[in-house]
Amino acid sequence: MIPPELVLKARKHFDSGAFFTELAELVRYPTVSDHPFGHVAINEYLYEVLAPALTALGCSVAMHPNPDPAGGPFLIGTRIESPELPTLLCYGHADVVDGHEGRWSEGRDPWTLTADGDRWYGRGSADSKGQHLINLTALRLLLAETGSLGFNLKFLFETGEEIGSPGLDEFVAAHRATLSADVLIASDGPRLDAETPTLFLGTRGSVRISLDADLRPDAHHSGNWGGVLRNPATTLAGAIACLVDGHGRIQVPHLLPPELSGSVRAALAELTIGSNPGDPSLDEGWGDTGLTAAERLSGWNTLEVLAIGAADINRPVNAIPSRARAMLQLRYAEGTCADGVHRAIAQHLAERGFSMVKVAAEDGFLPSRTPVDDPWVDWAKGVLDEVSDRQVAILPSFGGALPNHVFTDLLGLSTLWLPHSYPGCLQHAPDEHLLKPIAREGIVLATALFHSLGRHGGETA
Incomplete structure (x- = not known):
């Protein structure tokens, strides 16, 4: 001692x-x-x-x-x-x-x-x-x-x-x-x-994933062309929802880790997340609800939208934008097959009709x-x-x-x-x-x- x-x-x-x-x-x-x-x-x-x-x-x-x-x-x-x-x-x-x-x-x-x-x-x-x-x-x-x-x-x-x-x-x-x-x-x-x-x-490891729906050189009037031109912002929103749903649950099997081991579950069993003054309130129903908050945070994978944009949100005009982009981040636990993440995402999107969305990935820490x-x-x-x-x-x-x-x-x-x-x-x-x-x-x-x-x-x- x-x-x-x-x-x-x-x-x-x-x-x-x-x-x-x-x-x-x-x-x-x-x-x-x-x-x-x-x-x-x-x-x-x-x-x-x-x-x-x-x-x-x-x-x-x-x-x-x-x-x-x-x-x-x-x-x-x-x-x-x-x-x-x-x-x-x-x-x-x-x-x-x-x-x-x-x-x-x-x-x-x-x-x-x-x-x-x-x-x-x-x-x-x-x-x-x-x-x-x-x-x-x-x-x-x-x-x-x-x-x-x-x-x-x-x-x-x-x-x-x-x-x-x-x-x-x-x-x-x-x-x-x-x-x-x-x-x-x-x-x-x-x-x-x-x-x-x-x-x-x-x-956990991390990888950034960029999605780019760059559909045409110019924006076009939404009254003259709405309904016949694909909207890149709507397209991008749909593509993201194919990857992670509106409740934070990953939809791509390739992006999920293996099951938590017994030793990891035991280590996390008694831990409480977000219980101190100043901590944000945890959102009920967010993420994989079959796991505890500690398991989701320390032992599981999350796919987060870090930034998203199309046109100028502060000064919108009555036009279908020409391009929409988003930056996502996968935080992933050991055991996840992280090789070829961008290819797996691109294939997943193409199979659901979003082949026009370009996917690129930038590795972070393992x-x-x-x-x-x-x-x-x-x-x-x-x-x-x-x-x-x-x-x-x-x-x-x-x-x-x-x-x-x-x-x-x-x-x-x-x-x-x-x-x-x-x-x-x-x-x-x-x-x-x-x-x-x-x-x-x-x-x-x-x-x-x-x-x-x-x-x-x-x-x-």
Whole structure:
């Protein structure tokens, strides 16, 4: 069990304001990976923030170029205490999404960390500068207290997670020996809810699907031509309804996963979704009603319409539009046959009379997860349950997407994700914030996990 004095030091560090001050320094770097100005900030963040933080942990630090020109550089820190000790791999991403300047409430600047009650506002505060700072702080506290970690440490930072992690697969495959480890412990994404410490073991995959009904060069008067010209907006609405009905149920067998396993059902059986203040109300009858909300969110597939448009909705004219487009997204669980998604959709639409709708797909992250009954999962849950005043929830997969597959599939690691945020953090939107109580608890949880790994990790490995 973690020594009480180490827990006290973790809490005192947070309560002193030192963590807030350090996070404010991280947030001020506008490390937006899909904007040219962000590339300069990303390099400064790596050299001025992360490299010194890793060096302070006794790591040797190496910067690596990205094999994909669409992506930014990688940073690896390595501390080897003994070949006989277990090796921990940590991961974080230095990039953030657009700041949405001018759209934050109370005139807040996204690049200035601002405290308002329990909310600390700033771009990257939750996704995910605050999260990797918690883990770096926990490692630093452990090292200061004991003089050693008790395990070997490797820390990988990428700089393009928000744009799909270009080049990460190739980089990890080429650096397998450098990144070899016994287990991954990382932090990103949200907890089950604000109150529940959570471990998730993997992620669903994602693929974007564009539908385009581009039927003619011009719009034509609806009085003169209505009833004899095919309307692309009506066509597109019908095509979408062939893929996912008006109640959120997927209509294409190829897009469905296999049945949920008993271990996944058991892990999700007691979990409640959307029960905290500020959470949106769940819609009755939406999605596969044969599954619980937790099963639909963490173990099943969803097909969502992200955007749809034809003509100008703000200034409609009496004309049949010439073109209608939509962007959909499939979030899919491990075991889904995702190969050829666009071909399966195109065939499904053609068989129902919608061959005029063009289909294209853009892959995102692949699905992967560590088995619920993996020994590392039992170890981590036991440690966290001891130090937390609430039972830790185990999610086989969290609803979003992360590059978990590079660690499970390419490096062969068990993966433990300890998130330090919550679903209402507004990541990717104006008013993104880190919740102070979660961050305070997160430092204790992470410190406990690292302390146990350093003292008992050899038995676990």
